[in-house]
Amino acid sequence: MPKFFSQEWIEKFVEAVNANEEYANAAKDWEGDFLFVVEPDEELEKPMYAYIDLYHGKAREGYVVEDPSQVNAAFEFRGKFSNWKKLLAGEIDPIKGLVTRKFTLKGNMAMVMRYAKAAKLLVECTKQVETEF
Amino acid sequence: MWWFASPRIAFGEDALEFLESLEGKFFVVTDSNLVKSGVVEKAVKHLRGEIEIFDGVEPDPSFEIVEEAVAVARTFQPDYVVGIGGGSSLDVAKGVRIIYENPHLNPEEISPWTDVEEKGVKLILIPTASGSGSEASNAIVLTKKDEDRKIASVHPRIMADYAIVDPEMVKDLPERVAVFTGLDALSHAIDAYVSAWKNDFTDGICIQACKLLFTYLPRACKDRSDREAVERVHNAATLAGLAIGSSQAGLSHSLGHSIGGVLHIPHGFACGICLPYTTKYYSRFALEYYEELAYHLGIQAKKEEAVDELVKKIKTLLADLNVPDNLKGIFKEYGIGEEEFYDNLKRLVYNASTDNTVLTLADIPSEEDFEKLFIHAFEGKDVDF
Numbered sequence: 001m002p003k004f005f006s007q008e009w010i011e012k013f014v015e016a017v018n019a020n021e022e023y024a025n026a027a028k029d030w031e032g033d034f035l036f037v038v039e040p041d042e043e044l045e046k047p048m049y050a051y052i053d054l055y056h057g058k059a060r061e062g063y064v065v066e067d068p069s070q071v072n073a074a075f076e077f078r079g080k081f082s083n084w085k086k087l088l089a090g091e092i093d094p095i096k097g098l099v100t101r102k103f104t105l106k107g108n109m110a111m112v113m114r115y116a117k118a119a120k121l122l123v124e125c126t127k128q129v130e131t132e133f
Numbered sequence: 134m135w136w137f138a139s140p141r142i143a144f145g146e147d148a149l150e151f152l153e154s155l156e157g158k159f160f161v162v163t164d165s166n167l168v169k170s171g172v173v174e175k176a177v178k179h180l181r182g183e184i185e186i187f188d189g190v191e192p193d194p195s196f197e198i199v200e201e202a203v204a205v206a207r208t209f210q211p212d213y214v215v216g217i218g219g220g221s222s223l224d225v226a227k228g229v230r231i232i233y234e235n236p237h238l239n240p241e242e243i244s245p246w247t248d249v250e251e252k253g254v255k256l257i258l259i260p261t262a263s264g265s266g267s268e269a270s271n272a273i274v275l276t277k278k279d280e281d282r283k284i285a286s287v288h289p290r291i292m293a294d295y296a297i298v299d300p301e302m303v304k305d306l307p308e309r310v311a312v313f314t315g316l317d318a319l320s321h322a323i324d325a326y327v328s329a330w331k332n333d334f335t336d337g338i339c340i341q342a343c344k345l346l347f348t349y350l351p352r353a354c355k356d357r358s359d360r361e362a363v364e365r366v367h368n369a370a371t372l373a374g375l376a377i378g379s380s381q382a383g384l385s386h387s388l389g390h391s392i393g394g395v396l397h398i399p400h401g402f403a404c405g406i407c408l409p410y411t412t413k414y415y416s417r418f419a420l421e422y423y424e425e426l427a428y429h430l431g432i433q434a435k436k437e438e439a440v441d442e443l444v445k446k447i448k449t450l451l452a453d454l455n456v457p458d459n460l461k462g463i464f465k466e467y468g469i470g471e472e473e474f475y476d477n478l479k480r481l482v483y484n485a486s487t488d489n490t491v492l493t494l495a496d497i498p499s500e501e502d503f504e505k506l507f508i509h510a511f512e513g514k515d516v517d518f
Contacts, residue, residue: 022497022499025500026486026487093329093330095245095492095493096134096135096330098244098245098246099245099246099287100134100135101246104246105244105246108242109241109242109243109244109247110239110241110242112244113241113242113244113284113286113489114284114487115487116487116488116489116491116492117486117487117491117492117497118487120491120492120497121497
């Protein structure tokens with residue numbers, strides 16, 4: 001079982017995205033890469049970063065990022081480790097999580113607002129990856 | 134964690150008199166028809182201070198109209214933004230307040246997690262129809278003209294400070310407008326009751342709104358001098374607006390927004406006529422909630438039978454209101470033929486399936502199911518898939 005935010009986990013996530021036809025259709029015009037950030041808390045000492053390039057309904061590539069200053073992604077989604085765990089367990093609704101500031105999202109919001117379904121499906125894909133925390 | 138929020142609500146006869154307790158500069162956002170008909174004056178005469186009226190709100194208002202109104206407001210520098218009208222004027226007024234206070238913000242970029250500043254401008258919303266519930270919700274629905282698409286933006290700062298729900302403002306509402314706005318309110322109440330975000334703070338509100346609408350809407354539509362019925366329906370619309378502010382609208386609105394954006398029929402007709410079909414379809418995900426709602430509406434049947442009875446009850450209401458129970462019938466009234474519907478079906482399906490309201494569904498229907506839903510609602514066929 002891949003460890004959360006390891007290279008293997010990210011590759012499994014990319015596979016899950018690329019196998020999801022509904023996502024492919026909902027995000028068919030989407031162009032924008034993401035930096036995902038796991039912020040430290042009681043259970044995590046150092047932050048973790050992952051880069052995913054999403055383009056026209058597919059994930060073109062994904063990898064672990066050591067130095068976030070080297071990545072200039074269009075969107076950044078970040079939250080504490082404990083909240084990521086709850087998100088993957090389905091205990092936090094991704095939109096409620098953003099509204100209640102458990103997660104933050106930076107980037108072009110006008111674009112995100114047009115792809116609400118794609119965003120929801122993207123989170124669903126994380127749940128499909130068996131994860132060791 | 135989640136929230137339930139509400140403006141301070143003055144309701145009932147003479148609620149407009151509350152306005153006399155406020156002083157300052159009032160920027161009124163409305164449409165020219167309401168000014169001409171004297172409805173705006175009914176509220177404005179209670180304002181104490183300098184008044185500027187922007188009456189350029191259009192049906193299915195666009196993002197551009199918000200920016201146009203904000204430009205006028207900047208010169209006037211109001212203490213209060215006052216929306217007077219149906220959902221369109223109220224939504225524009227909400228947009229004006231938030232953009233006026235946050236000039237750097239593109240209205241299209243308002244999302245629930247956008248950082249906004251509060252600079253003390255108060256928002257007062259006075260509905261002149263009983264339907265959108267916009268006076269009590271934290272959402273704005275604006276049209277992206279170049280995409281024929283309605284976009285709903287939600288943010289806590291969108292919520293009004295005051296809502297004035299005075300039946301005087303709706304007593305002269307034309308019957309047909311009363312019908313489709315009332316159906317919008319019913320769609321809000323039912324959608325919110327079965328939403329994945331439903332909660333203890335909205336359930337009772339939804340039930341009461343449904344009870345009021347099933348009981349009083351036909352009376353209020355047939356006779357606008359029926360003061361009791363008009364007032365109760367007006368209250369019901371605000372209640373339903375409060376409910377969607379916390380629990381959000383659902384599937385009838387996914388279809389309704391799509392139909393409104395592409396084929397431009399009144400929003401309440403689009404949602405209300407889709408309700409029997411979305412109710413039956415969505416009961417696969419929310420059977421217990423529909424059964425519970427049906428019980429509170431006096432239906433004794435259980436499980437799927439309760440849903441079928443609820444669908445019948447909605448169709449009976451449509452019949453009482455002289456509204457067809459299928460999209461084909463209502464489209465005909467607006468000069469939209471079968472060919473135009475089927476020519477646009479693909480776009481209707483795509484827009485519905487990507488509408489923001491799908492976020493609060495327990496499960497997002499596939500595009501194939503959305504297409505079937507549209508066709509069944511168009512043809513008036515019972516949902517059997």
